[in-house]
Amino acid sequence: MSSAHLSVKDALYEAPGPKSRRAIRIATAISIVLIIALIYAIIRQFYITGQLSPKYWSFFTRWTTWRFLGAGLLGTFEAAMLSGVLALSAGFLIMLCRISTNKVLSMIGRAYIQFTRGVPTLLFIYFFFLAVPQFGLKLAAIWKIAIPVAISASGVVAEVLRNGVNAVPKGQREAALSLGMRERAVFYKVIFPQALRYVVPSLIAQLVIVVKDTTYAYIINFPDLMQNAKVLISNYDAMLSIYLVAAVIYILICYMLNKLAEHINNSTKVSVRG
Amino acid sequence: MSMAELLSQYGDKYLLALLTTWKLTALAFLAAFVLGIIITVMRISPIKPLRFLGEFYVQIFRNIPGAALLILLVYALPYLKIVLPYFDCVLIATALIPAAFCSEYLMSGINMIDVGQIEAARALGFTFLQTVRLVIVPQALRSSVISLTSLLVATMLTTALASQVPLNPMDLTGIVAHINTHAVGGITAFIISAVLYLLTALIIGFAGNMIDKKVRIRR
Numbered sequence: 076m077s078s079a080h081l082s083v084k085d086a087l088y089e090a091p092g093p094k095s096r097r098a099i100r101i102a103t104a105i106s107i108v109l110i111i112a113l114i115y116a117i118i119r120q121f122y123i124t125g126q127l128s129p130k131y132w133s134f135f136t137r138w139t140t141w142r143f144l145g146a147g148l149l150g151t152f153e154a155a156m157l158s159g160v161l162a163l164s165a166g167f168l169i170m171l172c173r174i175s176t177n178k179v180l181s182m183i184g185r186a187y188i189q190f191t192r193g194v195p196t197l198l199f200i201y202f203f204f205l206a207v208p209q210f211g212l213k214l215a216a217i218w219k220i221a222i223p224v225a226i227s228a229s230g231v232v233a234e235v236l237r238n239g240v241n242a243v244p245k246g247q248r249e250a251a252l253s254l255g256m257r258e259r260a261v262f263y264k265v266i267f268p269q270a271l272r273y274v275v276p277s278l279i280a281q282l283v284i285v286v287k288d289t290t291y292a293y294i295i296n297f298p299d300l301m302q303n304a305k306v307l308i309s310n311y312d313a314m315l316s317i318y319l320v321a322a323v324i325y326i327l328i329c330y331m332l333n334k335l336a337e338h339i340n341n342s343t344k345v346s347v348r349g
Numbered sequence: 350m351s352m353a354e355l356l357s358q359y360g361d362k363y364l365l366a367l368l369t370t371w372k373l374t375a376l377a378f379l380a381a382f383v384l385g386i387i388i389t390v391m392r393i394s395p396i397k398p399l400r401f402l403g404e405f406y407v408q409i410f411r412n413i414p415g416a417a418l419l420i421l422l423v424y425a426l427p428y429l430k431i432v433l434p435y436f437d438c439v440l441i442a443t444a445l446i447p448a449a450f451c452s453e454y455l456m457s458g459i460n461m462i463d464v465g466q467i468e469a470a471r472a473l474g475f476t477f478l479q480t481v482r483l484v485i486v487p488q489a490l491r492s493s494v495i496s497l498t499s500l501l502v503a504t505m506l507t508t509a510l511a512s513q514v515p516l517n518p519m520d521l522t523g524i525v526a527h528i529n530t531h532a533v534g535g536i537t538a539f540i541i542s543a544v545l546y547l548l549t550a551l552i553i554g555f556a557g558n559m560i561d562k563k564v565r566i567r568r
Contacts, residue, residue, distance in 0.1 A: 086468065087395075087477065091395070099395050099396060102396045102399075103397060106398040106399050106402075107398050120430070120431075121429065123430075124430050126428055189547070189551070192502070192550070193546055193550030193551065194506075194543045194546050194547060195505075195507075195509030195546065196509070197509040197512055198521075198542060198546070201525055201529070201539070202536075205526065205529040206535060206536055206539055209533060209535060283412070286414075287413075287415070290417055293416075301417065301420075314424055315429070318417070318420055318421050318425045319421065319425065321417065322414075322417045322418070325412070325413060325414050326408075327412075329411070329414075330408055330412045333411070333412065
C-alpha cells in the first residue's frame with residue numbers, strides 16, 4: 076500500500092542499518108572533501124592566473140555596467156518575445172494543417188514539423204543573415220534573429236499543441252456536437268481552450284529554448300545580452316568575468332522559466348483531475 | 350549558383366562536412382551518454398553531496414545557452430591558462446549540455462520502474478550498486494530509447510555550434526556560412542546542408558524506432 080506513494084528514488088533504500096549508516100557517513104565525508112577540493116582548485120586557477128584581481132570585477136559595482144547589461148537583457152527579452160509570438164502563431168497554423176482531414180494539408184504539416192526538427196537553428200539564422208539579403212529583402216536586425224528562431228521552434232510548438240488537442244477527452248467533442256455546435260465552433264470554443272491549458276508548461280519549456288537560441292543574435296549584431304557583454308568586454312578588457320556573469324544571467328532566466336513551467340504543471344494537474 | 354555547379358565545386362567539402370558533423374555527433378553523444386549515466390547515479394545515490402552535485406550539474410547545463418558555453422570554453426578559458434583546440438571546445442560544449450538532458454530522461458525512465466522491483470532486489474540482498482546496475486539501469490535504458498533517440502538528434506543539432514569557431518574540416522553549418530561569404534551560394538547551398546541534416550535525423554529516428562520496438566517493456 077505504501078509503494079503507491081513512493082517514488083523509485085525513495086524506495087531505493089530503506090532506513091539504513093548501523094553498518095550502511097557508517098558507510099554513507101564516510102562516503103559523504105569523502106565526497107564533501109572532494110567537492111571542496113574541486114572548488115579550491117577552480118578558485119586557485121582563477122587566483123594564479125590573476126583573474127580574481129579587482130580590475131576584472133570592480134566595474135560590476137558600477138551602476139552603468141548593470142544598466143548596459145540590463146539594456147542587453149531587454150533586447151534578449153524583446154527578441155525572445157517576438158520570436159515566441161511568431162512561433163506560437165506559426166505552430167498553431169501548422170498544427171491545424173497537421174490535424175486536418177485533408178491529406179495534402181496534413182502531409183505539409185508533417186513535412187514542415189519534420190524539417191524544422193531536423194535542421195539546426197543556426198542554419199536558419201545564417202539563411203536569414205546571408206541568403207535572404209541576396210534577394211534584396213532588407214529586414215531589421217530583430218527580425219533576422221526572431222524569424223529563424225521562431226521557425227526552428229514552431230515545429231515543436233505545433234507538436235505540443237497537437238498533443239494538447241489529442242489529450243482532450245473525446246467525449247467533449249461528441250457532447251458539443253450533439254448540442255448542435257459546428258465542427259469549427261467545437262474546436263475553437265471547446266477543444267482548443269482546454270488543449271491550451273494542458274500544454275502551457277510545455278510551451279514555457281519551449282520558450283526556454285527560444286531564449287537560449289536568441290544568444291546567436293551576436294551573429295547579426297542585434298544588441299542582446301551577449302552582444303552587450305561583448306561591448307563591455309572591449310571597454311573593460313575583462314573577458315572571463317563578463318562572459319561568466321552573462322552565462323549566469325542566462326542560466327538564472329532559463330532556470331526560473333523552467334521552475335515556472337514545473338509549478339504550473341503541478342498545480343494544473345491537481346485542478347484538472349479534481 | 351546551380352546545384353550542379355555547387356556540387357562540382359564544393360561536393361567533396363560537403364562530404365567532409367557531413368562526416369565532421371557525424372563524427373562530432375557520435376563522439377558528443379557517447380560522452381554525454383556516459384556522463385549522463387554517472388550523473389544519474391549520483392542523483393539517486395544515498396550520498397547527499399553527490400545528489401546535490403548531480404542536481405546542480407543538470408540545472409546549470411540544462412539552462413546554459415550553447416553559444417554562451419562555447420564562447421566561455423573558447424575565449425574565456427585561455428585566461429585561466431587552459432587552452433583547448435577548437436574541435437575539443439565544440440566537442441565539450443556539445444557533450445556537456447546533452448548530458449544534462451540525458452540524465453533527465455534517465456530519471457524519468459527510472460521513475461517508471463515498479464517500486465516493487467527494487468523492494469524485491471533488496472529482499473534478495475542486492476547492494477545499492479547491484480540494484481542500480483542489474484535492475485534499474487537496464488530497465489531505465491529500455492524505456493528511454495525514444496527520448497535518447499531525440500537526444501541524439503538534439504546532439505546533432507547542437508553540433509552546428511562548430512560553425513562558430515574556425516574548424517578544419519568544417520561542419521555542415523559552417524560550410525554553408527563559408528560558401529555564402531565567399532561566393533553567392535544562394536538557397537541551394539543551404540538546401541544541401543539542410544537535406545543532409547534531415548536525412549541524418551530521419552535515419553536516427555528510424556533506427557531509434559526499430560530499437561524501441563525490440564526492447565520496449567510493455568506495461
